[in-house]
Each structure stands twice: as structure tokens, then as C-alpha cells.
Amino acid sequence: MAIELKMPALSPTMEEGKLARWLVKEGDEVKSGDILAEIETDKATMEFEAVDEGTIGRIVVAEGTEGVKVGTVIAVIGEGDVAAPAAAPAAAAPAPAAVAAAPVAPKAPAKPEIPAGTNMKHSTVRDALRDAMAEEMRRDPRVFVMGEEVAEYQGAYKVTQGLLQEFGPKRVIDTPITEYGFAGIGTGAAMGGLRPIVEFMTFNFAMQAIDHIINSAAKTNYMSGGQMRCPVVFRGPNGAASRVGAQHSQNYGPWYANVPGLIVIAPYDASDAKGLLKAAIRSEDPVVFLENELVYGRTFELPELDDHVLPIGKARIMREGKDVTIVSYSIGVGMALEAAETLAAEGIDAEVIDLRTLRPLDKETVLASLAKTNRIVVAEEGWPTCSIASEIAAIAMEDGFDDLDAPVVRVCNEDVPLPYANNLEKAALIEPSRIVAAAKKVCYR
Amino acid sequence: MARTGKTQNPTPTADTTGNSGLDHLQQAYEANRLYAATDDELLHFYEQMVLIRRFEERAGQLYGLGLIGGFCHLYIGQEAVAVGIQSALKEGHDSVITGYRDHGHMLAYGIDPKVIMAELTGREAGISRGKGGSMHMFSTSHKFYGGHGIVGAQVSLGAGLAFSHQYNEDGGLCVAYFGDGAANQGQVYESFNMAALWKLPIIFVVENNQYAMGTAVRRSSAETHFHKRGTAFTIPGMDVNGNDVLEVRSAANIAVEYVRAGNGPVLMELNTYRYRGHSMSDPAKYRSREEVQDMRDHHDPIEAAKIELMKRGVAEDKLKEIDKKIRQIVSESADFAENSPEPALSELYTDVLVETY
Numbered sequence: 041m042a043i044e045l046k047m048p049a050l051s052p053t054m055e056e057g058k059l060a061r062w063l064v065k066e067g068d069e070v071k072s073g074d075i076l077a078e079i080e081t082d083k084a085t086m087e088f089e090a091v092d093e094g095t096i097g098r099i100v101v102a103e104g105t106e107g108v109k110v111g112t113v114i115a116v117i118g119e120g121d122v123a124a125p126a127a128a129p130a131a132a133a134p135a136p137a138a139v140a141a142a143p144v145a146p147k148a149p150a151k152p153e154i155p156a157g158t159n160m161k162h163s164t165v166r167d168a169l170r171d172a173m174a175e176e177m178r179r180d181p182r183v184f185v186m187g188e189e190v191a192e193y194q195g196a197y198k199v200t201q202g203l204l205q206e207f208g209p210k211r212v213i214d215t216p217i218t219e220y221g222f223a224g225i226g227t228g229a230a231m232g233g234l235r236p237i238v239e240f241m242t243f244n245f246a247m248q249a250i251d252h253i254i255n256s257a258a259k260t261n262y263m264s265g266g267q268m269r270c271p272v273v274f275r276g277p278n279g280a281a282s283r284v285g286a287q288h289s290q291n292y293g294p295w296y297a298n299v300p301g302l303i304v305i306a307p308y309d310a311s312d313a314k315g316l317l318k319a320a321i322r323s324e325d326p327v328v329f330l331e332n333e334l335v336y337g338r339t340f341e342l343p344e345l346d347d348h349v350l351p352i353g354k355a356r357i358m359r360e361g362k363d364v365t366i367v368s369y370s371i372g373v374g375m376a377l378e379a380a381e382t383l384a385a386e387g388i389d390a391e392v393i394d395l396r397t398l399r400p401l402d403k404e405t406v407l408a409s410l411a412k413t414n415r416i417v418v419a420e421e422g423w424p425t426c427s428i429a430s431e432i433a434a435i436a437m438e439d440g441f442d443d444l445d446a447p448v449v450r451v452c453n454e455d456v457p458l459p460y461a462n463n464l465e466k467a468a469l470i471e472p473s474r475i476v477a478a479a480k481k482v483c484y485r
Numbered sequence: 486m487a488r489t490g491k492t493q494n495p496t497p498t499a500d501t502t503g504n505s506g507l508d509h510l511q512q513a514y515e516a517n518r519l520y521a522a523t524d525d526e527l528l529h530f531y532e533q534m535v536l537i538r539r540f541e542e543r544a545g546q547l548y549g550l551g552l553i554g555g556f557c558h559l560y561i562g563q564e565a566v567a568v569g570i571q572s573a574l575k576e577g578h579d580s581v582i583t584g585y586r587d588h589g590h591m592l593a594y595g596i597d598p599k600v601i602m603a604e605l606t607g608r609e610a611g612i613s614r615g616k617g618g619s620m621h622m623f624s625t626s627h628k629f630y631g632g633h634g635i636v637g638a639q640v641s642l643g644a645g646l647a648f649s650h651q652y653n654e655d656g657g658l659c660v661a662y663f664g665d666g667a668a669n670q671g672q673v674y675e676s677f678n679m680a681a682l683w684k685l686p687i688i689f690v691v692e693n694n695q696y697a698m699g700t701a702v703r704r705s706s707a708e709t710h711f712h713k714r715g716t717a718f719t720i721p722g723m724d725v726n727g728n729d730v731l732e733v734r735s736a737a738n739i740a741v742e743y744v745r746a747g748n749g750p751v752l753m754e755l756n757t758y759r760y761r762g763h764s765m766s767d768p769a770k771y772r773s774r775e776e777v778q779d780m781r782d783h784h785d786p787i788e789a790a791k792i793e794l795m796k797r798g799v800a801e802d803k804l805k806e807i808d809k810k811i812r813q814i815v816s817e818s819a820d821f822a823e824n825s826p827e828p829a830l831s832e833l834y835t836d837v838l839v840e841t842y
Contacts, residue, residue, distance in 0.1 A: 184652070210652070216682070221641050221675025228645020231630055232580065234652055236645075255635050256642055263621040264631070265614030266836040300837050324839035353842035400842050 043092050043117040047101075049110045050079060050086045053282045053333055057081040058106040059114060068096045070117065077103070077114070082166065082337045083198050094118045153315065153350050154343045163342040165335050168310035169199050169275075172317035173237060175347070177207055180235060183321055186213040186226055187239030187276075196241045197277060197336055223249030223274070227256045227326075230272035235321060240276035243292045243330060249274075250295075257326035258301030273320045275329035278306070279371060279421050282334065283465055286457035291422030293369070296328040297398040297431070303352055304399040306330040308373035310340040312396055315350030323352065330398075332371045332421075355402035357409070361391035364479045365409040367432050368419040369395040372470065376419045379475035388483055398428055406432060407440045414445040415482040419475045424452035446482040451475050507721045510751060511712075513739045514723055520569075520734035524797055530572065530730045531790045532807050534564040537589045538787060539815045540598055541761075544588065544605055544619075548765045552823060553605045557619045560589030562760040565786035566692050567593035569733025570660060570755075573741050578655075580646040582630040582639045583662035585620035590662065594627050598814055602822035610825040614832060628657075637670030639663060640689065644676040647687035647750075658686035658744050666697025668711050674718070677750070681718040684749035688740050689715070691752070692727065694759040699771035712754035720752045727755030728784045731793070758784065 047057065058080040064070055070090045077088045094117035101114040108114065163171070177183045184207075189196045191204040191214040204212040215222040219240065226238035240246040246253065253274055260268040280289040296304045303325050307313040313331070320327040342348075358373060359380050368376040373394045380390040391409050395402065410416055416436050418429035429450035436448050454468040522530065541559040548557050560567070563586075571593040574581070583590050591601055596612070604611030604622055612622050613632075622632040630646060633639040643661025650657040667673060668691050680687050691711040695702055702709050712722030721743070725736040733755065740751040758780045762769050791804060 216675075216678060218675040218678065220672045221644075221679055224638060224641020224672060224676065225645040225648055225679060228582075228630075228642035229648045229652070230645070231642065232646040232649030234649050251635055251638060252641065256633070256638055260621075260623075260631070261839060262836045263613060263617040264623040264625075264836075265612070265616050266839075267613070267623050267625050268631070269839060303838070303842070351842070397842075 042097060042119055043094060044113045045076070045115040045117065047108045047110050047112045047114050048079065048088060050081050051083050052284050053337075054081045054083070054110060056107050056109045059101050059103055059108050060085060062099060062103045064096050066096050066099055070094065070096060083196065084194070090117075092117055153354075154311070154345070154348075159344040160341040161344050162339050163310045163314075164337055164339050165310045165313045165331070166197070166199055166337060168314035168342055169317055169331065170201055170203065172314040173200070173321070174203060174206060176318055176321040177203070177211060180321075182233065182235040183237065184211040184213065184234065185237040185239060186215055186222060188215055188217055188241050190214060190239050195239075197333060199331075199336070200239065219245050219248035220252065223252040224256065226272050226274075227252045227270060230257070230270045230326070231260070231268055235271050237273045237275060237321060240274065242281075242288060242333070243276050243278040244288050244290055246274065246276070246292070253296070253302070253326070253328065254299050258299050261325075262301055269324055270326045271324050273317075273327045273329055275317070275320075276331060277333040277336070278330035279332050280334075280453070280458055280465075280469055283460055283462065285460045289458040291370075291420070293330055293398050293420075293422060294427045294431075296330075297401070297428060299399075301326070302399060303327040303397070304330065305352065305397050306370040307396055308335065308370055308394050310338075310342045311348070312350060312356070312394070314342060315348045316352065316396065318347075318349045319352050322349070330370065335371055335374070338374075353397045353400045353402060355405040356394045356396055357391065357405070358394050359390070359392040361389040361413065363389045363413055364415040364417060364483055365391045365393060365406070365413045366417050366419055366475060366479060367393045367395065367406055369398060369428065370421065372419040372421045375421075375470060375472045376475055378472040379419070379479065382472065382476050383479055386480075386485075388479060388485065390479055395428070401431065401435075403435050403439065406435060407443075410436055410440045411443045414443055415479075416444075416448045417451060417475060417478045417482055418448065419451045419470060420453075421470055422453055423455055424450050425455060427452055446484065449478040449482055451478045507716055507719065510721045510739050510743060511723050514725065514736045517735055518726075518732050520731045520738065522731055522734070524794070524799060526572075527731070527790060527794055527797075528799065528803070528807070530568050530734075531787065531794060531804070532811065533568045533593055534730065534787045534790060535808060535811045536598070536814065537564045537567070537592050539811050540592060540602070540818070541588060543815050543819050544602070545761065545765065547602075547606065547819060547822070553619065554607065555618055556585065557605065557765045558586040558763065559759075559761045559765075560586055562780065562785075563692060563694055563727065563757045564589060565730040565733050565790075566690070566727045566755045566757055567662075569730045570690060570737045572734055573737035574660065575657070577626070577628055579657050580628045580630055580643070580650065580659040581662070582633070582643040582646060582659065584636065584639050584664065584667060585632070585634050586664070587620065587622055587632045591622060591624065591629060594624070594629055596624050596627060596629065598818040599821040602818040603825050606822040606825070607827065608822060608825035609828040609832070610821070614836075615828040616832070616836065637663060637667040637673050640667065640670070640673045641676045643689075644680050644685055644687055647680065647685040648683070650686050651683070656745065658688065658741065660688045660690055662690045662692055664697065665691060665693040665695065665702050665706070665711060666700070668714065669697075669705060674714075677715055677718040677720055677752070680750040681715075681720050684747065686744050686747070687750045688737075688744055689720075689750060689752045691754045693754055693756050696759065696763065696771065698763040699767070701771065710754070712752055715750070715752035720750050723751065723753045725753055725755050727757035728786045729789050730786055757786075
């Protein structure tokens with residue numbers, strides 16, 4: 041009887057991959073443990089092993105094929121026919137809701153930071169981040185990157201891919217698994233005059249190091265009366281990924297945004313990821329740069345500029361509207377934009393603001409939008425209590441009370457540790473339909 | 486001069502690092518315990534130690550008068566450590582970092598006592614413009630990087646400073662001072678590992694003053710011989726009498742030479758004693774008056790230096806002259822600190838960030 045070999049999911053967030061190489065051919069005998077193929081995911085190149093014995097009957101997906109969806113039959117062991125492979129990768133099964141946002145972001149209103157007429161190319165957020173680091177490392181010999189698996193492994197999420205090859209082991213440094221220690225070393229190196237980029241494999245692990253981020257990096261300039269500079273960037277993925285459980289799924293934006301002395305940036309698209317990371321590396325202040333694993337692989341427009349640097353502390357109007365303001369950041373922006381499309385179909389014209397920087401927070405942009413729409417919904421992939429959403433609500437009340445025609449509504453994750461089960465996780469996280477419902481509520485519709 | 490061992494533990498001279506190959510620096514130190522200081526050098530060490538002692542005594546008084554607030558940790562009794570080690574460094578080239586008991590290190594580095602005292606009283610003329618206080622003082626021009634209040638944090642930060650010396654290939658090294666209490670923090674060992682792995686130019690200095698706040702070493706530490714604690718990371722250890730400035734200097738020279746040659750880190754344990762409480766609010770219920778008095782009478786670093794100077798034939802008048810000069814300096818720094826204005830209220834909002842966004 042034929043056994044179908046399917047494209048494996050090799051990471052929690054993998055949806056598709058490239059079938060890089062077949063190590064067997066039709067007619068080969070294989071047994072459990074034999075390596076059949078090499079599969080390249082967005083994170084790494086992995087070996088695909090046989091778990092069954094038999095003869096390779098047919099290879100269905102040729103090597104070199106990109107965008108092979110997880111679950112696609114790629115080969116058959118034994119005799120018998122299988123269904124023809126999917127004609128094109130794009131035709132495969134729909135992705136989960138959170139990731140279903142358009143792979144290419146909708147056209148945004150012109151941003152003052154990008155000159156009119158700039159050519160745009162397409163880039164993933166992952167590549168944009170890598171390019172930002174590479175450009176800054178070429179520009180300034182003091183810039184180096186350190187963290188777990190940043191060098192030889194090419195980045196746990198492939199964000200530092202290729203940096204070791206270009207800059208060598210002196211500037212692309214694999215650390216032991218020792219977050220508290222290497223965060224301290226990175227902070228100390230910044231005090232010593234270097235420009236470290238400290239990568240945390242995820243910000244969940246930065247909890248081990250949070251003392252250096254807050255007590256050592258954020259406060260020393262103040263405590264020293266302005267003598268001690270600490271131009272370090274702490275970066276890495278933040279927030280929920282996909283079914284990795286409570287300890288690997290938390291949004292630390294509100295935590296760090298609470299701390300004077302820190303700059304906190306949480307970009308959404310590729311242009312902001314690149315432009316703001318370059319600004320973060322150049323900043324004289326310590327920066328916490330919060331990325332999102334689920335967004336790494338998304339493709340957006342990226343301006344083709346020699347030196348694309350964006351201002352820190354400025355929000356961006358992603359979509360103009362007049363009926364309700366949806367404020368968000370990071371992955372929530374994609375959901376807010378999707379919600380805005382749904383609302384538009386129902387006659388509600390939503391304005392979507394991407395905060396981009398959580399500290400210092402661009403109050404003016406939020407308040408100006410409130411003055412126009414008179415209604416605010418905040419969409420945040422994170423817990424509701426003491427959140428960025430809470431802060432926006434406070435700002436709206438303190439500084440925009442007279443403009444409010446309805447109470448501010450927070451759309452956040454459920455107030456529970458993130459569960460593992462597929463249905464429970466989905467129920468705990470924000471999604472566009474909840475933003476839609478909240479927007480209707482504040483519009484009394 | 487008298488050899489001072491740990492008060493709570495037998496003197497560990499016989500069982501130094503134990504691990505083969507990691508006690509060569511200790512052997513070099515044992516073979517040459519006393520630095521051959523000239524009379525002038527020893528007089529200078531004496532003067533610096535007296536400055537620290539008198540300065541700290543005055544700080545204690547000002548604290549009692551309410552002129553100094555918050556936490557104030559005095560260095561009295563430990564003077565030979567900072568003075569002996571700092572004297573082996575290249576000033577303005579090598580980096581130094583320590584914890585919150587930092588006044589002594591700054592004075593040993595030649596930083597103006599006036600701006601230190603004015604920081605203690607929280608005045609605008611203070612070295613941190615009144616925003617740091619006793620625990621948070623820095624002088625980047627001296628490459629003195631603080632002044633850190635979280636126990637053990639300076640060890641990782643110091644490894645980072647050493648990293649920057651290595652990265653810049655400037656030939657400098659870092660000395661990271663920490664206490665026997667900090668020596669039990671996890672990040673200390675994370676830093677040992679990376680420092681040894683990357684051969685960072687750093688000297689880890691454990692100032693073992695026998696008590697972590699009120700907890701005696703034997704009550705907090707399974708391995709009380711702190712110089713051995715680098716063995717798991719292949720870091721050579723040195724067990725040094727921290728109450729004798731010439732022994733400290735001799736050991737420091739050996740460590741500095743080894744680290745500067747690119748061999749990676751050294752772990753020095755400086756056995757010393759703090760006469761005063763952990764901080765000004767320490768009730769000192771955890772040790773006897775007799776124990777403190779015994780250390781003062783028999784193992785005092787300033788007394789030891791004085792005896793050595795007299796033995797060498799330096800006139801007692803000369804020492805009295807130094808004492809008088811120091812009293813004058815300390816008095817002036819206290820006056821300066823008392824009479825300087827507090828920071829302007831607008832300073833509340835400055836130095837939070839360097840740039841404007």
C-alpha cells in the first residue's frame with residue numbers, strides 16, 4: 041500500500057517551504073531514519089527523514105520547488121497513484137486567520153519620511169531587518185550583533201542570515217544560552233563606546249535579562265547626570281507566535297514602555313522595520329526593538345533608498361478615515377487594516393493608526409485623529425491590564441475628553457496565560473472580527 | 486606585615502586553587518608577596534588610604550547629621566584593596582567598575598573628593614549632578630564606570646567593558662570589583678564563562694569583607710574560597726591578603742601582566758574586613774564588638790603601612806603632616822558639599838534620554 045510523504049511543518053509557524061534537494065530517487069529503498077530531502081523553511085534548512093520503510097515509488101514535487109505548502113504530498117513510498125500535486129503553491133489550504141492578512145500591505149497614504157516618487161520594491165520583514173543591520177554595520181565599525189544562534193546557525197529565525205559571512209565572527213557573535221550575562225556584556229560594551237545589537241531569540245527569554253535592560257541600560261544616563269551613554273539595541277521577536285504555549289507567548293510592549301530612559305519600538309511592516317531599526321542603531325539611547333515572528337515572513341513594499349532611516353517617536357496613519365480611529369501596533373496593525381476593510385463594506389470609514397514607537401508615544405497623532413473621528417478603538421495583541429491600550433484610553437480621556445463621543449474600547453487578548461490547544465489559543469487572541477465589533481459599538485451601530 | 490586570613494574560615498593558603506594549572510598566578514604571588522615600593526610610593530599609598538578613611542568617617546558624620554540620605558556604604562577597613570589595585574592600572578586607559586560601595590575606588594582613582602562629597606549630599610556640583618547619590622557615581626574621563634546598585638550587575642557590565650577593549654584592540658583591561666555577597670549571583674558565573682571563552686581582558690576582584698550585609702560567608706557560601714570559583718571556567722585564581730597594600734599591589738601586578746598579555750581573565754579574592762556596618766542603618770547584631778576590635782588592632786591596612794614606613798625610617802612628623810593635609814582636604818570637601826546648592830528643579834527632566842525625539 042502506498043504511503044504518502046507530506047511536506048512537514050518544521051517549526052510552529054511554518055506554512056510553506058522550499059523543497060531544496062532530494063537525497064533519494066525513485067526506486068530507492070529507504071528505511072526509517074534515512075534522510076530523504078532537505079527542506080528550506082523561513083528559518084532554516086532542515087533534513088527530512090523517513091519514518092517508514094519501502095521503495096520510493098514516485099517523487100511528486102521536484103527539487104527546487106518553492107512555496108510548497110505544509111501537508112502537500114511530495115513523494116510516495118510504495119505502489120499506487122496519488123492525486124496530482126497542487127498546480128501552484130498559492131492554491132494550497134488557507135492559512136490561519138491571524139496570518140491571513142494580505143501578503144502585500146494595502147497602499148498607505150504618503151508618508152513624509154519617504155520622498156515622493158521613491159521606487160518601491162518588495163521585501164519580507166525578515167530581510168528588511170537583516171538589511172538594516174548589514175547597512176549599519178557597513179556604515180559604522182562599532183556596530184556588532186550578539187545573541188544565541190545569530191552567527192553559524194544564521195539566526196534562530198534567520199533574521200541575521202548572511203551577516204557572519206559578510207562581517208566575520210568578531211562582529212557577529214554567537215553567545216552561550218545566558219541571557220542575563222550577555223545582556224550585561226552588551227550593555228557594558230555600549231557603556232564602553234560600542235554600538236551593540238543584542239538579539240534575544242525571543243523577548244520571553246529577555247525576562248532573564250530585564251535587570252540589565254532596565255536598571256543598567258535605561259537608568260544610567262540619568263543616574264550619572266548625563267555622563268554615561270548606553271547606545272544598545274535589544275531586539276527580537278515579541279508577542280504570541282503560534283501554539284508555543286504560555287511561556288513563549290507574551291507581549292512585553294507595555295512592560296518596557298513603562299520605563300523612562302528606554303526607547304521602545306514595535307514596527308509592523310518591512311519599511312518601518314528597516315527604517316526604524318536603522319534609526320535605533322544610530323540612537324544614542326538604549327532601544328528595545330520588538331519584532332513579531334508571525335510577521336517576519338510577510339512581504340510589504342520597501343522604498344529603494346540608499347539610506348532609509350525613519351524618525352523614532354512618530355506614529356503613522358496607515359489608512360485615512362472619518363468615522364472611527366483604530367489605534368494599534370505590531371501585528372495588530374494588519375488586523376486593524378483587515379477590520380477597516382470589513383467596516384468599509386458596512387459603511388463605516390475607519391482610520392488606522394500604527395503607533396510604531398511605544399515610547400515616546402506619539403500622542404499628537406492619536407489626539408488629532410480622535411478630534412476628527414471622535415471615537416477610538418485600540419487593538420493590541422497583548423493582555424488588557426495596564427496595557428498600551430490602557431495608556432491610549434488614559435490619553436484620550438485626559439487630553440481629548442471633549443472630542444470623545446463614545447467611551448474608548450480596548451480590544452486585547454483574553455486576560456489568561458496563552459493556552460496551547462488550537463481552539464483555546466484562537467479564542468484568547470485578538471482577531472479582526474473583534475475589532476470590527478468594537479468599532480461598531482463605539483459608532484453605536 | 487601581618488597576614489590576615491578570613492575571620493570565619495581557616496586561612497586557605499594551603500589549598501589555593503586545587504585545580505592543576507590554575508594556581509600558577511598564586512604561586513607567583515606566593516613567591517613575591519610584597520611589592521617593592523619605593524618610600525615615595527608607599528607614602529602615596531598611605532596618603533590615599535588615609536584620605537579614604539577620613540573621607541568615609543566624615544561621610545558617616547554627615548549622614549548622622551541628615552546631610553546625606555538614603556543608602557550610604559562605607560569603605561573603612563578595605564582601603565588597601567582599591568589603593569593597591571588601582572595603582573597597578575593605567576589611569577584613563579584601563580576601565581574600572583564596581584558596586585554601590587564605590588567612594589573608596591573613586592578616591593583611589595584620584596577623583597576630586599569635593600565632587601564625590603557633593604554627590605553624597607545631593608548637590609548640583611556632585612559628580613552625578615545630584616541624581617545618583619552614594620551608590621551611583623561615574624567618571625567616564627577616568628574610565629570609572631560606576632557605581633551600580635544591583636548586586637552582581639557590575640560583573641557582566643565589566644565583562645562588556647572588557648569586550649570593548651578587546652574589540653577596539655586598545656590594549657586596555659577592565660577591573661570589576663564585587664563583594665563576597667555578589668559572588669553568589671548567577672550572572673557572575675555567566676560572565677566568567679563568556680570571559681574565559683572569549684579571553685576577555687578582565688580582572689574579577691572579589692572583595693571578601695566576610696559579610697554580605699549581615700550574612701557571614703560561611704552561612705551563605707558552600708565554597709568559601711572564592712578564588713577557586715573560576716576553576717569550572719578555567720580561570721586562574723589568586724588568594725590575596727587584602728589588608729596589606731603591598732601584597733595587594735604585588736598580586737595586582739601579576740594579574741595585570743597576565744591579562745594584558747591576552748591570556749583572558751583572572752579571578753582575585755582579596756580578603757579584607759569592613760569595620761562599619763553594611764550601610765549606615767546596619768544594627769551590626771551579627772558579629773561581636775571583639776571581632777571588629779581585633780581586626781582594627783591587628784589587621785588594619787593603614788596601621789600596617791605606617792609601621793612599614795617607620796621601619797624604613799620615615800619620620801613620624803612626615804606622616805603627621807600627611808594626616809593634617811588629608812584632614813584639611815576632607816574638611817574642605819565637606820564644606821563644599823554642604824554649601825553647594827541643590828540641583829535646579831528643571832534638572833528633574835534632563836538626562837532621561839540623550840536625544841530628542
